[in-house]
Amino acid sequence: MRRPLSRLKLAAMVAAAASALFVAGAALGPTAGPGRGATTPAGPGARISPDDRLGMTIARQQKRLREVPGDWRAWAALSSAYLEKARVSADPTYYPKAEGTARESLTRRAEGNADALVALGALANARHDFAAARDQARAALAVNPASADAYGVLADAFTQLGDAAGATDAVQHMLDLRPGLPAYARASYDLELRGLVDQAADLMRRALDNAVDPYDTAFCHNQLGDLAWQVGDVAGAERAYAAALAADPESIAARRGQARTAAATGRTDVALSAYAELTRRTPTPSDLLEYADLLRAAGQDAQAAEQLRLATAAHTLFTANGGVDGLAAAALALADNRPADAVEAARAEWARRQHVDVADTLAWALHRAGQDTEASAYAKRVAATGARAAGYAYHLGMIELALGQRDEARASLTRALQTNPHFSPIDAPTARKALADLGATP
Template sequence: MRRILSAVVLAAALLTAAALVTLPGRAPQPGPVAAARPADLLADRIARTQQRLRDVPGDWPGWAGLGAAYLEQARITADPGLYAKAEQAAGRSLKLRRDGNSDALVVLGALANARHDFGTARDRARQAIAANEHGADAYGVLADALTQLGDAAGATTAVQRMLDLRPGLAAYTRASYDLELRGERAEATALMRRALDGAVDPHDIAFCRVQLGDLAFGRGDLDTAQVSYTAAAAADPSSIAARHGLARLQAARGDLSGALAGYAELTARLPQTTTLLEYAGLLRAAGRTADAGRQLRLAAASERLFTANGGVDGLVTAALALAADRPGDAVTAARAEWSRRQHPDVADTLAWALHAAGRDAEALPYARRAVATGGRPAAYAYHLGMIHLGLGDRAAARAELGRALATNPYFSPVDAPIARRALLAAGGTR
């Protein structure tokens, strides 16, 4: 991992203001875009590409580009119904030219990642690399897939290759996340700042600032997170991620009414399953159980739409089951997800579902697995601490609950107060 940091320092001189950067899962956009919203730019790009393909139907790179644009449009609009269009366009490209068509394979790999079919994404990325071993985007798709599959060493190797081939924002952001998963937060932050230094598009600038805000929030630095999220919103007023960060900050600072208003606007603009779940949790904390139930039903509908379009997300299924007080169903969903991929998030979710089901002895190995890479976000430590407490190991519970609150005392407006009470009950002093 240290080699990644060295390579980044050496590669920084290669960045220029005109460099083309590609975010994870994001297709390149031509030209300056400061005055327009991403959705408008994409709609225009798609229309122009469609017209060209009507004129030149054999343009196989054009079909791959159209698939990438549909995939990006699906990301921005949270509409998985566009996945089929992306798949059809990339498939058309492959039919027109199979040999050496790494562009279409990269799109299909990115689509598989978006659907959380990480095994297929890995295979598509490897096919793309076989077709063009110098294609940096294929290594990005591979890194994303291997990260989620729990192959940390393989993901690091793929990120390093991407850095070697095309140092820039797409590679730097992946390398930053790779470091974060290992608990090297200072290095991850430094690398994300380097990514920000190379960003010229306002939407890319906002993306980097949101990531810096998330890193600051993860270590409990609310003031720095506030500066980062505010700067992201200023760079790109349409940024949903920036609004999400600011709403989370309001909740962390104890401004429940402000947070609820922020989440209401956020979910109205883009009803994503994860933010709907967070909103439901805050509504429940405010005593608005009927409103919370409505948000949970919307989250469930969003998940059904995702799965109807080829997606699989056992973590969301488990979270929905936990929110509905169905721990047995949560265990089933999380265990199925674990059979597909061994990412720390999956280990943590399975552990927490088992804890909710009263099965702490079974939960403990998974909770330990979640923190084994060194990342140890506050929520992981909190879950491990509560599992230790459930097993009667007060000393271990004190250590983990104390670590959770030391890492980020604001990690959850619902769970952080529980962690403080549990720490006192276990004989702690925080």
């Protein structure tokens, strides 16, 4: 029997929240999940994939607009469908289509059109223009203060801009208006960013208890797998990813997770094969760079260079379709041993948004460029958030080591490996060697 979601007082978990944060109690509703599936007309229990479902949605909205071209809501719905198609397929060429249909919706109805404003805000988030996303969400809320979707866009924008209090407040409004998987996922991430991984996992387990759609179930399992991986629970992560694939055999996130856990448990050939298939299906810069790291660790430098080339091409495609991603640009520069370019890209990204990942990337780029004093300031900003990613602690430790702060470096590198001894096929062995040189073991 599924138990209803009880009212959760997240403020007790989030020390930085100034006001009480309550999650309204309700089961996940029919619009719950970001990967929500549907039943086919063939009969009860028959399923279609999210990609097929999106194709049906797009075709249905296109048909509607051929019949009623003035339907501004249908134009906005088509925009949202194009954007989801871009996410599922990792194909940013859908972004211009999403923008064009949202703007057509506004042309058809300029006043009171919160749907189109939400669609444009979600598109801005996808393109990493988080300031624009924030502004579009606020404009949508001025039209419709009860729009949970607008608060979702606002929460995502505030999170990436580094406004933790604003993000928490937006998530709270979303939870109050429409408790469901999109809201619970954002609340879980809000906790995770503060290092409250156990509480974040508890929230996702509560959401899982109430998930009825197989794709929502897979999403929850994947989130639990990622949280387990973050704290080095490889066995727990493996179980979660296997459960996700049982719910949705096509889950990209689960296959990514299984590739990581295979590498962590010494099954390098399995991991390489999994990454090859994963990047063939969704060639994103982040996945291609992970694949390249594993290839380098396996001594396959030529193949790693090819993945770097493909990652560069994927990033170029993203920017050609209106995206801005200084983090990917910095990561590509670092992988190509161009630290000065990495610093330039990371500084530009920090000027746009002050997310913890940006601070960490800028710190590491500065370290690689030999600017360790400045790097230390950014790495300490990351540590002050409480975020528990092993990579953050590793970067801080290596910067401290470069500055001659041996005791601090020993503590940070130990924390990195205790958090997740398998966090990177390249950096984890480097951390162990550095600790050995310092006369310590994790």
